[in-house]
Amino acid sequence: MPTTRARRLLALVSLTGLLTGLFTAAPATAAPASRQATDLTQLLNTALAESSAKVGNPGVQAVILRNGQLVWSGNSGKAVDDPPTPVTDNTLFGYASFGKLLLATYTLNQVEAGKLALDTPISAYIGHDVPGSGVITIRMLLTHTAGYPDVYASPELAPLMPGGDQYQPDVPYTWEMIARGLRAPVDPGKEYRYSNTGFLILTHVLSVRAGGDQKLTDAINAFNTRAGSVVPEDGRVLTMERKQQDYSRFAHGYETFRDLGTIDMFTYFGGTGIPTDMFGLPWGDGLFAGTALGGAQFIDALYARKRLLQPATLQAMITPSPQSAADNETYGMATERIEVGDRVWQGHSGGYGGFNTLGGTDMTRGVTLMVVANHLGTSAAATIWKRLARTYASATS
Template sequence: MRLTRGTALVAAASLALVGIAGTATAAPSVPSAAEDAAGGRIDRAAVQKALDDVVALGAQGVQVRLTDGRQQLTARAGTAERGSSRPVPLNGRYRVGSITKTFVSVVVLQLVGEGKAELDQPISRHLPGLLPDGDRITVRMLLQHTSGLHDYTTDLFADLADFQTLRWRTWQPSELVALSTAKPLDFEPGSRWSYSNTNYVVLGELIAKLTGRPYGDAVERRVLKPLGLRDTSVPGTRVDIPGPHAHGYLRYAPDEFTDATRLNPSMAHAAGEMISTTADTDRFVAALLGGELLKPALLAEMLRTSELSPDYGLGVERVDVPCGQVAHGHSGGIPGYSSMMISSGDTRKRLELSVTTGPDLRGQPDEALRVLLTEVFC
């Protein structure tokens, strides 16, 4: 399975590295009459056990939404907060991390479709002077992580002990880009693939230049409002998560950890700042792959991989699920939260997941994730 290769905004918060946070209790959801009548094939008991296993390995809590044809199931495990018995909200909001990139890619491709940019055009055409090598880096390279730009987050979070200070700072996109360009390119543009959050910070600036407004305004106008995604937001510098949500935690020193729920998401910008729910990301991925957001030729470009980038299209990951099927989506992480959004090409089978992390690592939930994928896709 190619699920989390490079997709976490911060390695400590990646989907495969969830930490433990005290004793957690399972709180399965009850299927509605509509779900029962659908006669779907998803085994609720197997799903619940997988979620309980994720908690046992280190999550504070987890929520999941699974779709198989007409059947949709939601389930949860763990608790919403340390020291509380309150269950994880079944449709609570969470920081989606790098799933933000898929929203950003949609907007960029829409602008390409409108003739305002070209995929194989140097980024310097629109953002002169932002990148020292901007004449050699194209929009496509940024979307597909083949630009060679150094990932600024490897420096920003080189020492997690700095998190307590960094979490409140407001970062300008130009500052994040400068962290990257202070280092040489990791490789010649277009010669290799390497995941870099810097690429999408630059793409956020491209959207702002082409639309005359912050990139988040374009995401809201072009994606959120048309799809009715009322629980999804681009928070900018707002430190709180609005509405019901579970808390995530981060250990930043051997004997110290913190509730990482409140932070200034400008540290992630267009690479990973958005907040959503499993219901909204489910609607988004179904609309995207169902052709509601992009014309067929542009959607094909988005999903197309290459020998250079076999697992990543333009803001979308290719996911090889256990039974040999291929799905598409994105995973993401930001301190306190790890997430996943996956759909089959025909959108009949979908999975959205949010894990709230705890401060201590006990293992990787690979088997639990395999069970969830098998239940939906196999």
């Protein structure tokens, strides 16, 4: 069975198409605010139910925020198939590559603080143990232009990942295990090539610069509180720490394989807790887990309320790199545009371990939409997200 992390199954592409059912027949007298809110809730509830059914009724959380305020939330399906466990507001999901956006924001904050420089070779921070460190920069890592080959395809790491003959989901991974599979970058800085490897290296740089994994964890947790995604022990909505106490809150990720059918990625390989490849250090390419609300609060704070980065830094983050633009993509620094009808959203997708995620903010209107789902391979999050985005757009100005 191929290594699942080696594939980006939910590439965030521009979602095109005309809006259907545009809201054009406004009443002569505007309805009371409570009536409008009720109508919008009903429309979104219907959109969630119908789009979830279209992709096989996975476990789903979805939320919409506007400038920090909750507009709507909905849950659907099962967090765990056996024993049947419904998704609730408290259920945790793996964010997968959506977490790249969160990690990039923290990295750019460190650039603003003068602790890192975008265009200084990373050897200034970690020496020469990583191939190409004398040439590769933070900017290259953030924009997927460093040119590192896929580390998950290496003979050193592939056997240790799901489907590999040495995979042990209860055994923690280390940076040293990943480093054995690194290869020299190819044409660094020349082309945009989406790379999980680059974000693994970025996390190593951040860890060394912070003084170790625990200090990095503490620093990122402190930064995330600025987004409103508070991480109290009894109700975390955004986390990079795998804790056994969270296991009962976690949805299980499900994935369908030609030779195996649909399997539970938490239990099929003999795991007894949260699989150690699911999120957390050293997995900088998929560092975070949480609820839909936790992810939405973060990107709302970043893109709508603009509380996390300085204006010039934020503009640089969302501007497509020259290499991305040359490839007709809109990828900047761990974020890209999503177009639905006449609205443009800024965000990121993710897919790994049976989970898939899509979150984005309409920066013009201050609206953030986040969807997390626990079945990978059906494009569940993207399908549901697009339907909710169109429904919201058709009912609002």
